[in-house]
Amino acid sequence: MGEDDSIHIEFEESMFGRSQSLRLIREDIVPFMEIREIGARQILVYMGHLYKYLKEEDRTDCISFVDPGHLPTCPLDSNGSHLSQHISNQLEAVCRDSVCLIPYNTGYHWILTIVNVAENMIYLLDSTKNRCRDDAWKMIVMNGVKLYNASRGIPKWPGFKQLTGNLKQSGGVECGYYVMRYMKEIVECEVLRVETMFAGCVKNKAYSQEQFDEVRSEWSEFIYSHNSMNELLYERLNLFEMNFYIDPDCQNEFDTEWGSEFYLQEVREENFLRIVSELRAFDNLLELYADQL
Known part of the structure; x- marks a missing residue:
């Protein structure tokens, strides 16, 4: 694959409620193959695989997604209102009382936010140990869900909980892969109870190389298909x-x-x-x- 070559991927409009596409270049593929730090483009490709899986299982009404490429890191001097509005719009476009998965980069680290619309709850999964919660992002998501609730005539703030039963990374660059693995486990769970899935507290257990390779194989399969x-x-x-x-x-x-x-x-x-x-x-x-x- 040459420096100027690219792979065009067109995502189904129903995935985000609008047309979405990207062109993968060599600089997107090589870091993923070498398990180096990755960004929104690689995560978006894997979300495409997960959406394809949901379609095959006739479960697209159960789980929806927000494109991480449309959620830039919020500057410290901003209240993030534009991001809250985007989350609200995305929930309105595709959610249908489902669980919505929102990967977000805090500027140096990927985390996964899960919005359970039916229960009016927000959950956060973080792959690092003993890291302070991102309060700015918490308020952005809570405001976004509150706006969505208001559009449906529900004047309620959502609840919020950081779950601690998820596996934790042992290195410094695996956070994006952990987010993809969390999403895989949620999507493939037929009885979806997020709080139960990640209950308890896990401190010193990480994903195996084989579990990483499952994600990487599915990623390449989606591109190939x-x-x-x-x-x-x-x-x-x-x-x-x-x-x-x-x-x-x-x-x-x-x-x-x-x-x-x-x-x-x-x-x-x-x-x-x-x-x-x-x-x-x-x-x-x-x-x-x-x-x-």
């Missing part, structure tokens, strides 16, 4: 050479020629995704794949 990505892939698959070892037990899973090297002769979408999971060499595969693009 997008039409523009497929077109690029099919154009170049005949030139796609892979030089690392596959367990011979997996040989029947793939259309390959064996030797010291093997070449991919035919790859359908299901075979490509199977390769990602079977090889357990996610980084090498995606790096090679990105280079071929």
Whole structure:
């Protein structure tokens, strides 16, 4: 993937109640592959995967999202009223009494805010230990939900609670990945009780590499499944050479020629995704794949 190449992703209008798209460039993909610090664009891609999952499960009325790219860090000298209004507008556009997931960057750290409209409650998940709560962001979200309640004739302030039963990061750059993992667990939970899911207090337990890789694999799968990505892939698959070892037990899973090297002769979408999971060499595969693009 060259410096000037990009991957265009168009999100469904129903996801945010408006059209939304982005172009991923190499600088978006490489940090994600290397588990370096990430931003709103990478998180937005994963939210696209989660929305696709909800559509397949016919559960889009249960969980909605706010685009983190439209929630810039609020300056210290601002009351954040424009952000509160945006949250209110977004709830009105897509929420339908659902649980709404709002990733937010405080300026140096990603946190996840969960609005349970039916219960008029706001929950906060923070992946760091012993960090002070962001009171400015708390008031922004509470004002946004209050505006939304007022638009429905409900003159009530929402409740607020920071949950402590979520796993905590051990390093300094994983916060964005933790937010994505929190969202995955919430979205995939059929009986959605957020406060119960993250009850108690967890201090010294982190997500495993395998749990991170599940998120990263789904992230790449969403990009691959997008039409523009497929077109690029099919154009170049005949030139796609892979030089690392596959367990011979997996040989029947793939259309390959064996030797010291093997070449991919035919790859359908299901075979490509199977390769990602079977090889357990996610980084090498995606790096090679990105280079071929």
